[in-house]
Structures are given as structure tokens and as C-alpha cells.
Amino acid sequence: NAGVTQTPKFRILKIGQSMTLQCAQDMNHNYMYWYRQDPGMGLKLIYYSVGAGITDKGEVPNGYNVSRSTTEDFPLRLELAAPSQTSVYFCASEGSGANVLTFGAGSRLTVL
Amino acid sequence: AQSVTQLGSHVSVSEGALVLLRCNYSSSVPPYLFWYVQYPNQGLQLLLKYTSAATLVKGINGFEAEFKKSETSFHLTKPSAHMSDAAEYFCAVSDRAGANNLFFGTGTRLTVIP
Numbered sequence: 001n002a003g004v005t006q007t008p009k010f011r012i013l014k015i016g017q018s019m020t021l022q023c024a025q026d027m028n029h030n031y032m033y034w035y036r037q038d039p040g041m042g043l044k045l046i047y048y049s050v051g052a053g054i055t056d057k058g059e060v061p062n063g064y065n066v067s068r069s070t071t072e073d074f075p076l077r078l079e080l081a082a083p084s085q086t087s088v089y090f091c092a093s094e095g096s097g098a099n100v101l102t103f104g105a106g107s108r109l110t111v112l
Numbered sequence: 113a114q115s116v117t118q119l120g121s122h123v124s125v126s127e128g129a130l131v132l133l134r135c136n137y138s139s140s141v142p143p144y145l146f147w148y149v150q151y152p153n154q155g156l157q158l159l160l161k162y163t164s165a166a167t168l169v170k171g172i173n174g175f176e177a178e179f180k181k182s183e184t185s186f187h188l189t190k191p192s193a194h195m196s197d198a199a200e201y202f203c204a205v206s207d208r209a210g211a212n213n214l215f216f217g218t219g220t221r222l223t224v225i226p
Binding site: 004040041042043045048056058090092096097098099100101102103104105106 | 156161206216219
């Protein structure tokens, strides 16, 4: 089915390790987003992209990096993982700029 | 800058009872308003949106929301709760189309009691 695919669904990291959360969409959407969701805090925007080769910081970008080499893929990289990065991460995409987002199922990351 | 406030982080209703989830917004321009729903272990999905057409907006699964400018509110309602409505609900606001213009509230978790 068409949509947003995130991998992995679960991951445990040790402090200082690095990893990449993968996100792919097959709807030819220009806009893509990475959010983190913490209990009682709603969703906070980490990074977003308006098209291949274009990325920009959101509200909470520190400790993360992104790239957008293709329209389909928008990986999120965590460098030097810290316990504060324990969270559920959601990737989303949007085609029209009308703020109707399609979300992936999420990636739960625990940093110990 | 725009923002939303969701009153009540947890709401419990009996099956068959009215569901009312509250959302108040702040925006310096006419807003676009949204309700998203998140079922357990899933991503968010759009429930309904207001974009300055009709003030009463109907969404999926029998939900609706009414835009009240005088009260700066966009409360979500459903006449009769069903067990399958148990989820977390997020109100969101935007002041224009385009990326990085959607701001989410902190969410309200709805529990439906059989």
C-alpha cells in the first residue's frame, strides 16, 4: 500500500552510539518531516524538507542530521546518542502544502 | 506566532456518551485548524480540517468540530462514543499553507469505558 514506511520500529542504543532512522514514501510528496513525540509534549518538529536537496531545521534539531538525496527518502541520523533522545520518532510527508500530513507508524528509540 | 492549547490531557467517557475534546487556538491571522487521531502503536492520521469554508466541519468516524472565532475554539465532538474511539487526539493550527507551519497541541487521550 502507498504511504510512509519507517524502519526500524524499535531500537535500543547505548550512549554515544550512532544510528540512522530510515523513512521512505511512495506518493511523490515534496514535503517531508521528522517529529519526535514525548509523553505529554505532543509532537516537536526536528527537521523538514521541501524537496530533494533542500532541508531545514525545525524546533528541536540539536543532535540530529538529515539528508534528502531523493524525493522518496528522508533519513534521520542520530550522532552520539544521549538518553534525552529516547523518544518515538515519526516521519511524515505531504504533497500539497496544505498541512495534511501522512505519517509513518513510528520508530521507538531507547538510549541507555 | 500560532499555538494551540488542549484542555485535559485525559478524558474518560462511557460507551454511548457524548465525546467533547477541547482545543483553543492562538493565531494572528485566520487559522487553518486540524484534528489528528493516533490509535495505539500507530502514526497520526487526519480526522478533519477547517480551512475557512463552513464553520462546522465533519470528519471521519462520526466526529465533527466547530470553529468559533469569538471563542478562539475548535472543539471536537461525537454524539455517541464507541470503544474503537479510544485513542489520542491532537489539535493543530497553521496560519498558511507550506512546510513547517503546522503546530500541534499536547494531545488528549480518550478512554472509553464499556
